[in-house]
Amino acid sequence: MGNISNIYRVEKLAPAIGAEIHGVDLAQGVDDALFGRIHDALMEHQVIFFRDQTIDIDQHVDLAKRFGKPLYSKKLKMYSEKYDCLSLLENDGSKIAVGSVWHTDNTDFEEPPMGSLLYCEVAPSVGGDTLWASMYAAYDALSKSTQEFLEKLTALHDNSNVRRRYSGKDVIPMSGTNVEAPSEHPVVHRHPVTGRKALFVNSNYTQRIVGVSDIESRHILQMLYEHCQRPEFQVRFRWRAGSLAIWDNRCTQHHALDDYKELRRMRRVQIAGSRIVL
Numbered sequence: 454m455g456n457i458s459n460i461y462r463v464e465k466l467a468p469a470i471g472a473e474i475h476g477v478d479l480a481q482g483v484d485d486a487l488f489g490r491i492h493d494a495l496m497e498h499q500v501i502f503f504r505d506q507t508i509d510i511d512q513h514v515d516l517a518k519r520f521g522k523p524l525y526s527k528k529l530k531m532y533s534e535k536y537d538c539l540s541l542l543e544n545d546g547s548k549i550a551v552g553s554v555w556h557t558d559n560t561d562f563e564e565p566p567m568g569s570l571l572y573c574e575v576a577p578s579v580g581g582d583t584l585w586a587s588m589y590a591a592y593d594a595l596s597k598s599t600q601e602f603l604e605k606l607t608a609l610h611d612n613s614n615v616r617r618r619y620s621g622k623d624v625i626p627m628s629g630t631n632v633e634a635p636s637e638h639p640v641v642h643r644h645p646v647t648g649r650k651a652l653f654v655n656s657n658y659t660q661r662i663v664g665v666s667d668i669e670s671r672h673i674l675q676m677l678y679e680h681c682q683r684p685e686f687q688v689r690f691r692w693r694a695g696s697l698a699i700w701d702n703r704c705t706q707h708h709a710l711d712d713y714k715e716l717r718r719m720r721r722v723q724i725a726g727s728r729i730v731l
């Protein structure tokens with residue numbers, strides 16, 4: 454069953470982004486052929502979902518390792534002493550939910566993560582959905598002249614907004630939130646595997662466009678954030694216990710909705726990425 458079964462099926466969930474993989478029991482192990490199919494689905498659909506999976510922390514981390522090197526996330530609580538790469542995201546609505554603004558993960562890093570595997574242990578009866586948006590679709594929908602203009606630009610990214618947002622008392626405990634040196638990335642980059650171009654700015658980390666005035670930078674970024682949030686570029690996922698999402702951080706943004714009052718308990722592994730280049 455770890456191998457590709459004859460019921461393996463990829464169901465597209467929205468035109469621009471997102472697919473559910475059916476007919477796979479990840480707890481049975483993932484052989485090379487199955488991993489190839491999963492990786493291909495991720496490259497094509499940018500975020501993929503599995504339902505009704507029972508994977509323990511070893512299986513979660515082992516699957517993450519198939520994609521690359523798991524990252525230690527110093528800003529989130531560790532899920533267990535066993536793995537420093539496994540983060541606990543637990544909330545009952547009493548704290549600001551991690552990731553509850555549109556963002557690409559950790560673009561403040563010189564080498565932002567390539568992706569994440571997020572597994573749901575407990576879901577609220579309603580609320581706590583996550584939305585993903587395709588930055589390929591956002592780039593493709595721009596006019597040619599705007600694409601060409603943006604391709605000449607770079608932007609600075611740092612964690613000062615995140616630090617501000619989580620500096621209150623009633624928030625998920627976070628450490629290591631000092632502002633670190635900004636990273637500079639192209640505003641449009643080329644995905645290292647698919648070769649497709651994607652927008653690479655987000656309101657959580659991007660601070661300013663390099664080499665233009667403050668007013669120009671502010672308005673360029675504001676236009677791009679508004680553009681990137683168009684619903685046609687999105688998919689929305691309703692979590693259930695046993696759901697797993699795997700996303701490609703290089704061509705997506707996501708937003709975890711902060712609209713629930715019951716326990717939502719997730720574990721996440723991020724995968725190391727590489728420099729962002731056009």
Ligand code: SIN
Pocket residue numbers: 542551552553558569571582583707708709710719721
């Ligand atoms: C995140 O931004 O990684 C958290 C996503 C979520 O909890 O849905």
